[in-house]
Structures are given as structure tokens and as C-alpha cells.
Amino acid sequence: MKELKQIINECKVLSFDLNFTRAKQWKEEKPGRVIVGYMPIYFPREVIHAAGGMAVGMFGGGDRKQIIKGDAYYQSYICHIPRSVMELALDKQMDHFDGFIFPSICDVIRNLSGIFKQHKFGKFVKYMDFPQNFLPQIGGVFYQQEMEHVMHYIKEINGVEVTPEKLNNSIALYNKNRKLISEIYDIRQDYPWRLTMEDVYHIVRAGTVIPVEEHNEILEQVLVHIRQNIGSPQDKVKVVVSGAFCEQPAVGLIKAIEEAGCYVVDDDYMLGSRMILGDIDATSNKPLEAISNAYIKQSQYSSSIYDVSNPKEYRLAKIVENRGANGVIFASASFCDPSLLDAPIFQNAFNRLGIRYIAFQFSENINQFKVIKEQVGAFSDSIKLWENEPAVINKA
Numbered sequence: 001m002k003e004l005k006q007i008i009n010e011c012k013v014l015s016f017d018l019n020f021t022r023a024k025q026w027k028e029e030k031p032g033r034v035i036v037g038y039m040p041i042y043f044p045r046e047v048i049h050a051a052g053g054m055a056v057g058m059f060g061g062g063d064r065k066q067i068i069k070g071d072a073y074y075q076s077y078i079c080h081i082p083r084s085v086m087e088l089a090l091d092k093q094m095d096h097f098d099g100f101i102f103p104s105i106c107d108v109i110r111n112l113s114g115i116f117k118q119h120k121f122g123k124f125v126k127y128m129d130f131p132q133n134f135l136p137q138i139g140g141v142f143y144q145q146e147m148e149h150v151m152h153y154i155k156e157i158n159g160v161e162v163t164p165e166k167l168n169n170s171i172a173l174y175n176k177n178r179k180l181i182s183e184i185y186d187i188r189q190d191y192p193w194r195l196t197m198e199d200v201y202h203i204v205r206a207g208t209v210i211p212v213e214e215h216n217e218i219l220e221q222v223l224v225h226i227r228q229n230i231g232s233p234q235d236k237v238k239v240v241v242s243g244a245f246c247e248q249p250a251v252g253l254i255k256a257i258e259e260a261g262c263y264v265v266d267d268d269y270m271l272g273s274r275m276i277l278g279d280i281d282a283t284s285n286k287p288l289e290a291i292s293n294a295y296i297k298q299s300q301y302s303s304s305i306y307d308v309s310n311p312k313e314y315r316l317a318k319i320v321e322n323r324g325a326n327g328v329i330f331a332s333a334s335f336c337d338p339s340l341l342d343a344p345i346f347q348n349a350f351n352r353l354g355i356r357y358i359a360f361q362f363s364e365n366i367n368q369f370k371v372i373k374e375q376v377g378a379f380s381d382s383i384k385l386w387e388n389e390p391a392v393i394n395k396a
């Protein structure tokens, strides 16, 4: 078995390999394999796996990719991730991708799908509408049709017919993946010093660019290490980070939050990999329906979901309580409408509930976080000085 440090170093390389080398190798190993890129937040990767493909996350270039051409496509008051994804495409770093999926989160992603179509990137470009109606017979059926479109596109490339057996096998693999990631978070809830948030980020992000079978092996090895009593606790408060579900903060910022006196015990950085809570039924003779039902009934809270009967502010408050966190850090990408429009809803609720929070904005390519670090440091100090207890939700 590998040392934990070696595993983390390999994940660091994988997660920021902007040439997607492992995916390319995987495709070349066997005829008929296809690679399909997907934007955040979430796409049911099981569908692509069952069709003989590999879903690869497109989370932008972060602070590793200089934007020259991508800026020409977007005005200044738009977030950064579409520019870096364009830059990667224009620089032919995704030339081995067969198709691209753009989940419906916001107008920026919708427009990016149009630009990809105009440029004829890949063999197909799919703007994927997710249901906002949570009735299985309406929104659920619509969602199944959307997944069938994707399977149809892939079949036109490789001729693979997806059977219920294949899909159930893929669902089981991703169930395992989600379960292993969830165990890492559960261990960190009590022992966050065993693995830094920066390490968790690299480990989970690596899973978006390699085969799920390989990622499951990595996660199993990580767990063997962190089930041991390693590391030593530091004087830090526990926080939950929310709002960074699409454009990703630079790794330096993820690290700076913990260096400034916080243990991040939950977050939504790589929300898509953790979107479904619990298992999807892997035994159904209608597996698309099982995936659809899981999205409707078992999704994590998200700014991309308007589920009026299950308000997201109370779901986030519940996470804070369950994780024993002392507060929340709202981190939104600059100009990210879904995140920034939700912020007042969360913050008004948290004022009522008595949950401490701070809020700031970031951009994926900005690597100067002195002000944010000071803000987080002051937040953590204020909790340590005046309220060194986990948040207790004031139900009054």
C-alpha cells in the first residue's frame, strides 16, 4: 500500500492536469471508449460509464491557466470559469473529448454551451436541463428523457447499447465512490487534523478526471490511513464552506482558510461528486428511474435546485449542526449569480437561527488572499474568544 503523502501528491498532479492525460490514456487503451466532459455542478456520471465512456469534470484552469483568448468571449462582469474552459478548448487541451455536457445552472453555462456548438467542439454538445419540478411523474420523467438523449449521442459514436445490467453495475460503482468520500468527511468531522481540506480537495477532484474504479482504490487507501490516529489537533474552530460549487477557489485560498484558524468540516467545492446522499438503487430493472428518483429525493442542497418544500437554508443549518461546526464561511465566485442570489436567503435565516458566518468573494485565478485570510482569522478568533461551542440552532 502507498504512503498517504504519495497518494496525495499523485492526486495533486491528477486534479490539475489540464491536459487530462489519464483520460486520454484510458481512451486509447481500448477501441470504442469515449470521453465526455461535464461542467459543474452535477451530472449522473453513471450514464456515461454504462455507455462505455468516461465522464471528465471541467472545473476550469484555476490559477494554472493564463487567459488570453477566453476573455474575448465574456464581458468583464461575468465569472471566470467560462473563460478558462474556453481557453482550454481553444488551446486544444480537450481535443480528445468526444462530447460536452453543460448542466443547467445559469445563463453563463447555457451561453458557453452555445459557444461550444458554434466552434463545433467535440462530436456533440448537450445543454442538459435538470428538473425543477420534483414530482417523479413530471420532473422525473423529463430528467430520464434528458439522460436518454446523452446515451443516444454516445451510441451514435461507439454503438454501445446501455442495458439495465450495465447501468446497475455503474450505479453500484458510483455508490461505492460516494460512500467512500462520505466516510472521509465523517472521519474529518471528528478528526479534521488527520487530513487537511486541501488534501481532501485534491483527492476528491482527482476522481473527476480518472476512471471511477481507480478512484475507488485511491479512496480505500486514503481511508486505511486516516482511520489511524495520525496527526495532532490544533486550536482551530470548525466551519462549513458554502457557495463555491461551480467556479473553484484557487487551492491557495482553500489552504489559507485552514491556516487562518479553521477546520473546514464540510463544503460544496466538489459538490457534484457528493450530490446524491446515500445509495441509488442498483437493482432496479428501470435504472434511469432509480437515478432520477435519487436526484429528486436524495439531492444535497444546492443553488441550482429550487425545492420550495425543502428550504436550502435549513438544510445547510442542519449540516452545520450535524458536523458540530461553529460557523459558516460563504465563499462565492465573483459575479456568480446563483451563489450570490442565495447568499441573503442563507444569511437572513442564519441571523434568525443564531449561526455565525462571514462572506467573501473570490476568483479562480486570483492568488492573493491576504485580506480574506485576515477576515477568516478574525472570524475564527471571535468564535474562540466568545463562543467556543458548536453552533446551536436557535429555534425561537
Ligand code: SF4
Pocket: 079, 080, 081, 082, 105, 106, 107, 108, 109, 246, 247, 333, 335, 336, 337, 338, 339
Ligand atoms: S460560477 Fe456561477 S455564474 Fe459562473 S458559470 Fe458557475 S454557476 Fe454560473
